Amino acid sequence: MNMHDVPFTATLADAPDLESRVVSSDHQDIRLWLRLLSCTTFIENEIRSRLRSEFQTTLPRFDLMAQLQHESGGMKMSDLSRRMMVTNGNITGIADQLEKDGLVERTKLDTDRRSSLIRLTPKGRKLYQKISQAHESWIRTLFASLSKNSHQKLYEQLGELKTMARLFSHIPEMTN
Template sequence: MTTPSPDLESRAAPDDHHALRLWLRLLTCTNLIEGDIRGRLRTEFDTTLPRFDLMAQLQRVPKGMKMGDLSRHMMVTNGNITSIADQLEKEGLVVRTKVESDRRSSVLKLTPQGRKIFARMARAHEDWVKDMFDGLPEASRGALFKALGELKLQVVAHRDKA
């Protein structure tokens, strides 16, 4: 049997506060899932997670989105969006149009080819995520979903108090 490779959770000592150990376990799970998805996107579709995320945002808004709105939704800089958009535009997956009322702003929209390619990636992405969680009993998935919802509310309330 192989020993697991070190991860964020391995930094915690048994006598560390339970909240710290829980946070590190949550980060470790997130990093493991994200790493798997990043690798699969790279090997199966020759793309990156940020490109996938940008296309996912555009898929939800068929009329397109301003680049600044994409930046806010994805919580990245305008420069990141511009760089990804430039690549996707060169590949014919998105089209960029200037906003008539504000020539400094552009709207990005998936092309028909972009929609087709994203649909294939989205189906695969969903299958990968489902596969990762399939080994977890339904009751555990439900409990985890509920607990993470409670945590989210707690963190938002704590942030709003600060």
């Protein structure tokens, strides 16, 4: 039996997590942060594993293709790196691989020969659709055991946390 045969809920529930190493005297905020980190790590590792075994691809390649899927005219490489929150070098490396596989094409911009526009090829769009359907199925399976109410509450609470995290990231560090 491998991890793909086990429901997400059983896999996540049975796996050791970061917050279990925290002693009870630790602050609840740290425990919550570690719980979020554990969930993210478990889910991301499983998605990475499934992408690798079922589609021989990586999460960064899938993420890049997902961004391009929504931009039929293509995107500038610099805009793509900003949207994905990675360096231009990372985007270039991934784009090189995808271009070699015939999944994306790059063209120089007439207005700025230093910039490239990248877009999915028909082959890339077809593969993205196939991977995207599987990805959505995996995520649905993951959340299937949550009640509709729990799902909605979690979504709203994480939305609040996301807003607070964005605000926090713009607050200068306090010094004594």
